[in-house]
Amino acid sequence: MSLIVVRGALTEVLDEGDLFKVKRIEVLSGKRLSYQKHSKRAEHWFVVAGEAKVTLDDRDIKVPAGEAIDIPIGSAHRVENEGTETLVFIEVQRGTYLGEDDIVRLQDDFGRVG
DSSP: OEEEETTEEEEEEEEEEEEEEEEEEEEEETOBBEEEEEEEEEEEEEEEEEEEEEEETTTTEEEEEEEEEEOOOTTEEEEEEOOSSEEEEEEEESSOOGGGGOOOEEEEEEEEOO
């Protein structure tokens, strides 16, 4: 298991195999992750605490605790925490390649576009 801290979010890899990776992700109140897409993996997000504002291909979708959303391969997506409590969700990645270099950032609050 590995723990990754990025501005406003905490990510822990819980399990991984050749074609899947499972992460626990926390997003602090008022923070959001990059608007991004992947060419080789899809993701399934299950919210366990808080409420996620998910932007999926320029559509905003509220996902409360106990609900999930699927992010298809190639779809632009972002998660944001507009609430006052920490947002916690489980991300299941599945695909032929799961490396972090399969991220194309379209917008980023921390200057990591490109």
